Amino acid sequence: MPQPNVEHVIGLEGIKPGYKAALTVQGNELVFAWDRTKATIPIASILDIFTSDDTQQIFRGSVGSAMKAGVPYGGGRVMSLFTQATQVMTVEYRDSNGGFHGAVFIFTKGKATEAKKALVAAGAHASIPPEEPAKEEKKP
Amino acid sequence: MRDRNRMKISMLLAAAGAVLAGALVAPPTSAGQAPPTVLTKTPEFSASAIIIERTEPPKDLAIPEDFRVATYENVINEVTKTGRFKQVFRSGDHRANDVPDLVTMRLLPVTFTKGSETARGTTTVKGWSELKIKVVITDRSGKTLVDQEVQGNVRFYGENIEVTKDFAKKAAMVVYQNFRAPGH
Numbered sequence: 001m002p003q004p005n006v007e008h009v010i011g012l013e014g015i016k017p018g019y020k021a022a023l024t025v026q027g028n029e030l031v032f033a034w035d036r037t038k039a040t041i042p043i044a045s046i047l048d049i050f051t052s053d054d055t056q057q058i059f060r061g062s063v064g065s066a067m068k069a070g071v072p073y074g075g076g077r078v079m080s081l082f083t084q085a086t087q088v089m090t091v092e093y094r095d096s097n098g099g100f101h102g103a104v105f106i107f108t109k110g111k112a113t114e115a116k117k118a119l120v121a122a123g124a125h126a127s128i129p130p131e132e133p134a135k136e137e138k139k140p
Numbered sequence: 141m142r143d144r145n146r147m148k149i150s151m152l153l154a155a156a157g158a159v160l161a162g163a164l165v166a167p168p169t170s171a172g173q174a175p176p177t178v179l180t181k182t183p184e185f186s187a188s189a190i191i192i193e194r195t196e197p198p199k200d201l202a203i204p205e206d207f208r209v210a211t212y213e214n215v216i217n218e219v220t221k222t223g224r225f226k227q228v229f230r231s232g233d234h235r236a237n238d239v240p241d242l243v244t245m246r247l248l249p250v251t252f253t254k255g256s257e258t259a260r261g262t263t264t265v266k267g268w269s270e271l272k273i274k275v276v277i278t279d280r281s282g283k284t285l286v287d288q289e290v291q292g293n294v295r296f297y298g299e300n301i302e303v304t305k306d307f308a309k310k311a312a313m314v315v316y317q318n319f320r321a322p323g324h
Binding site: 009010011050052055056057060065068076077078079080081083088090092094095097098099100101102103104 | 194204205206208209210212213214229230231232233234235257258260261262263297299301
């Protein structure tokens with residue numbers, strides 16, 4: 001059962017930035033869906049896929065900013081040090097009129113590479129092949 | 141004499157207190173929330189449609205793909221919000237070929253600093269995110285209508301990618317100032 005653990009940053013029509021949903025490959029489509037909200041990208045229309053590592057503040061958004069501002073004696077600055085590793089995936093695609101679109105998603109670390117692999121396996125084009133995970137070293 | 145000195149000191153302390161209180165009460169001026177620009181001139185151009193081309197940085201300027209895409213998508217959203225065009229086309233949309241008075245917007249990045257949200261949060265004077273892009277708008281004949289550098293910033297609160305939103309709002313303001321609403 002997929003979990004709503006992928007955050008939409010920008011690019012999907014009708015989906016607000018910051019919305020979290022599950023990103024899956026279903027048949028010929030990349031599906032971003034949770035609850036009644038759903039957006040799809042036909043895999044054949046994907047021009048390229050990019051992934052990159054990033055970090056994200058744990059206390060973020062307007063609530064996080066308010067919490068930081070509310071801590072006395074500059075204690076909010078310490079809260080800015082709490083970060084978590086994330087991965088960003090950018091999907092570039094064309095609509096039926098030829099218009100260029102780009103969608104950006106945030107994953108927990110390592111999950112974007114998995115998603116890219118699944119997309120490439122389903123036939124999506126990627127100029128840079130998905131990175132292979134580091135091989136486990138074995139004692140001789 | 142002593143009373144006068146005492147009065148001077150208390151006035152200075154009161155003034156210093158007022159300045160400090162103002163600094164604490166006033167909201168931080170994040171560059172991501174620039175004050176609205178006052179429209180001082182009448183827009184001189186009009187067009188029924190605009191096509192926004194993809195952000196193409198020069199080879200010596202590395203801009204992460206997510207920032208490039210976010211810039212493009214935010215500019216489309218913000219230019220649509222201005223209401224200056226009946227249609228806003230995406231790069232490559234073949235329907236734009238049939239519009240006689242189409243104008244083309246190109247985004248040519250000049251400088252980019254990704255910045256660091258952690259550095260901004262801990263120091264407040266470091267880690268700024270900055271994105272400067274040359275906005276060029278041309279008509280069908282290739283005549284340049286607008287050629288202006290626009291800079292987006294995130295200097296306090298906000299994630300690094302918010303710099304693309306700040307840039308897009310300012311770029312849309314350039315469009316708003318230079319183009320009349322349809323039918324005017």
